[in-house]
Amino acid sequence: MNKQDKLIxxxxxxxxxxxxxxxxxxxxMALGSSGVFATLFTKYLKIWRDNPKWINRDKFVLSAGHACLGFYAITHFIGLLAKNEMKNYRKLNSKTPGHPELEWFDFVDANTGPLGQGIAMALGMAIARDYLAQKFNVNGxxxxxxxxxxxxxDGCIQEGVAQEAIQLAGTLKINKLILIHDxxxxxxxxxxxxxNNINLIKWFKAQNWKTIESNDKPKSIEKALKKAKKLQGPVYIQVKTSIGKNTNLENSLKAHAGSYSLSQIQQFKRKMNLENLVPFEYDDEVYKYAQSFWKQKQKEYDSWTKDVEKLADLNIEKYNELSKLIxxxxxxxxxxxxxxKNDLSIREYFGQITRFxxxxxxxxxxxxxxxxxxxxIGFNKEFNNGGSNISYGVREHLMLALNNGINLASNLRTLAATFLSFADYAKGAIRLASLMKLPVINIFTHDSYGVGEDGPTHQxxxxxxxxxxxxxxxxxxxxxxxESKLAYEYALNKSKVQTCLIASRQAIKSYKHAFDINELKSIHLVKKFTKTSNRKTINILASGSEVELAYEAANKLHIMHKINVxxxxxxxxxxxxxELEQNKHKSLIKFPTLAIEASSDHMWYLIAKYxxxxxxxxxxxxxxxxxDKVFEKFGFNVENVISKAIQLLNIKSK
Incomplete structure (x- = not known):
């Protein structure tokens, strides 16, 4: 058995x-794809052990996150993951959770587990690379x-988000993007x-992908990877493997999460010609061989650092920009x-900021x-032509998943825009962005009944x-x-998590707050309609376009019903x-409070505790x-606001 076979x-x-x-x-799958893990991580993957988030590292996304044991095992043998972490697989606070997570292990490039997401994020990483290459690959x-x-x-490419990614990658002819199919x-x-009985080789070819077929032998995998790196456009490598390789469950449905007794594992090791049958004990020569490849990886990293030093000498402005990004x-x-202009819709304000x-x-x-x-929302020039725009097509889920990949690979800020009602299409990517605490920016417009004639599918x-x-x-x-400017500025410069900017389709009357605002806060005072302190007082809280309604109703409450608002x-x-939980806003909660929002979000009712x-x-x-007819139909009108306010104050209408 040669050294590579023994590592596998x-x-x-x-x-x-x-x-x-x-x-x-x-x-x-971890057993079946061990040859892929071993070959890729030792002989091809450009990474550096002392800089896990090196911006120019080769990115590896385990889209099938359930195969993470194979990933953990190879990173252990190449010296990145301690033996105790392998013993603590799936245990609390270990670096080896049940699916890969950024939070626990620095050499994870993306949280995966929900199938298909990894393929979309990989496309985003490739797009980030192309965008940054145009920015920083100067002076040769x-x-x-x-x-x-x-x-x-097999499951990943049955997911819609993966198929969206495969379509777009082929359309854009993205280079240096290699999918490896177990x-x-x-x-x-x-x-x-x-x-799923389609011919995947023909299917990928039809979508402008180069295709390579391989078996699970190390030499075949190595040959496939070597060829893939020379091809232009995205590449699909189909590696024919066996699930549960070399076990008694090989090629069976039970092999996915099959479990094995100690005696079965010892029998397996004998079959694999592994001399040491003690759990977690492997020959020193395996570690020595697996870690011998760091010499080449260090050369690649050192060569890059020299190029960055040259950039500082040749173009200090680009160097400083790169440093800030890193x-x-x-x-x-x-x-x-x-x-x-003013008196516009929130989407128009966001559009002005985007153009700026x-x-x-x-x-x-x-x-x-x-x-x-x-x-x-969008930019005039495409990302692959010196600009910033990505034409995603009608692919909301891909748009957000792809942007997750861009954030993971680059620290770039990303924008994704669609109608708020279509956020449901992208929920899988929204959830992963939250899990990974990515500062992605989603702009969801057409945010209420204000959409009007397009009807309930779009409202x-x-x-x-x-x-x-x-x-x-x-x-x-x-x-x-x-508030639109402060929201956009906060999302770009301060937010450490996913930010969703919500924008009206319809125009809203401009107004000035009671005080000048230069910082985004949870709540801003618009106006106090007050006459004397002995009048009954009510707060009206609203968000977005409903603030205009709150203002109009408050004015009438004050004039017609002698109520301070x-x-x-x-x-x-x-x-x-x-902030209410932290005992803030004491002066506000002294008074009965009415909230208005054209959504079904019962988070508002948490205010009732105070x-x-x-x-x-x-x-x-x-x-x-x-x-206006839809708003009227569902009670978003001045008369209903006045009626609710009077009921809340328990006074008779005059």
Whole structure:
């Protein structure tokens, strides 16, 4: 048995040791793809052990996250992961959770587990590379030229988001993007050909991909990878493997999460010609061989650092920009920004800001899912032609998943724009961005019944509740141009998590807050309608376009019913609720409070813990009619607000 074969055998043995120590987990694909892990990580993957987030490293995405034991095993043998971590697979606070997670292990390039997401994120990483290469590969230097590899199984490419990514990658002819398919024809419930019997080689070719077929022997895999690196455009390598390789469950449905006794594992090791049968004990020569490849990897890293030093000498401006990006302290300057007009929709304000950013040539990339003309978000030049725009097509899920990949690979800020009602299409990517705490920016427009005639399919109701209830996702719904600017600036320069900017389709009357605002806060005072202190007082809170309604109703309450009214805009409801929990806003909660929002988000009712409270929310899907008629139909009108306020104060209407 040669050294590479012994490394592969040791990976398989360690996979079974770790699963046995924990008593559960997935070994099937990890066993079958051990040859891929060993060959890729030793002979091809450009990484450096002392700089796990090196910007020009080759990216590796394990789209089939359940095969993580294979990933953990190879990183152990090459010296990146301690033996104790292998023993603690799936245990609390280990670096080896049940699916790969950035939070626990620095050499994980993306959280994976939900199938298909990894393929989309890999495309994003490749797009980030191409964008940055145009920015920084100057004076003949190759500052950014990495490959992106994604290992996936049969299930991944059945997911819609993966198929969206494969389509777009082929259309854009993305280079240095290599998908490696662990093609074992076995899923949890059935053989793959019973649910997906297409010829994948022909299918990939039809979508402008180069294709290579391989078996699971190291020489065949090595030959395939070597060829793939020479080809132009995206490359699909189909590696025919066996799930549960060399075990008694090989090629069976049970192999996915098959478990094995100690005696079965010892028998397996004998079959693999592994001399040491003690769990977690492997020959020193295996480690020595696996770690011998660091010499070549160090040469690659040192060559890159020299190129960066040359960049500093030849183009200090580019060098400084690169340094800020690598250190994630790039700031977007809004000091010169001025709105072109007012009394506009929030989407128009966001559009003005986006155009301003593009003119300043900031490091930003993104666009809209075929809705630039409606969301008003996008850039004029494409990312592969010196610009920042990505034409995603009608692919909302891919758009957000792809942007996750860009963030993971580069620290670039990304924009993704679509209608709020279509956020549901992208929920899988939204959730992963939150899990990874990525500062992605999503701009969701057409945010309420204000969509009007397009009807209930396009009028969001429940989406704000979904977004606000997602951990590590910040939702900001501005009500005028001032809040819009502060929201956009916060998302770009300060937010450490996913930020969703919510924008109205319809125009909103501009207003000034009671005090000048220069910082985004949870709540801003719009106006106090007060006469004397002995009058009854009520707060009316609203977000977005409903602040205008709150203002109009407050004015009438004050004039016609002699009630003092404090009107507030609440652009960040999540912050406001948290601040109430921290015993803040005491002066506000002295008074009964009415909230208005054209959504079904019951987060508003958390305010009821602190004061007399009621809310006017959207409780039903909308209708196809002019926006004002739809709002009227569902109680978003001055008369209903006045009626609710009077009921809340328990006074008779005059």
């Amino acid at each position: 055998a040791s990976i398989r043995g360690l996979v079974l040791d770790s699963q046995n120590a924990t008593g559960n987990g997935h070994s099937g 230097l190759k500052i950014i030229d990495n490959y992106v590899y994604a290992l996936h199984g 093609f074992n024809n076995v899923q949890i419930d059935t053989n793959s050909n019973k649910v 250190n994630n302290n790039y700031k977007y300057d809004f000091s010169e920004f001025q709105f072109e 950013i593009e003119k300043k040539d900031n490091l930003i990339i993104g666009g809209s899912a075929d809705l630039k003309g409606s969301t008003l 969001p109701v429940e989406q704000l509740a979904m977004l606000r209830s997602t951990p590590n996702t910040l939702v900001i719904r501005p009500s005028n141009e001032f 404090n009107v507030y805009s609440v652009p960040v409801l999540q912050w406001f609720v948290k 004061t007399i409270f009621d809310a006017i929310l959207a409780s039903e899907f909308g209708l196809s009619a002019p926006a």
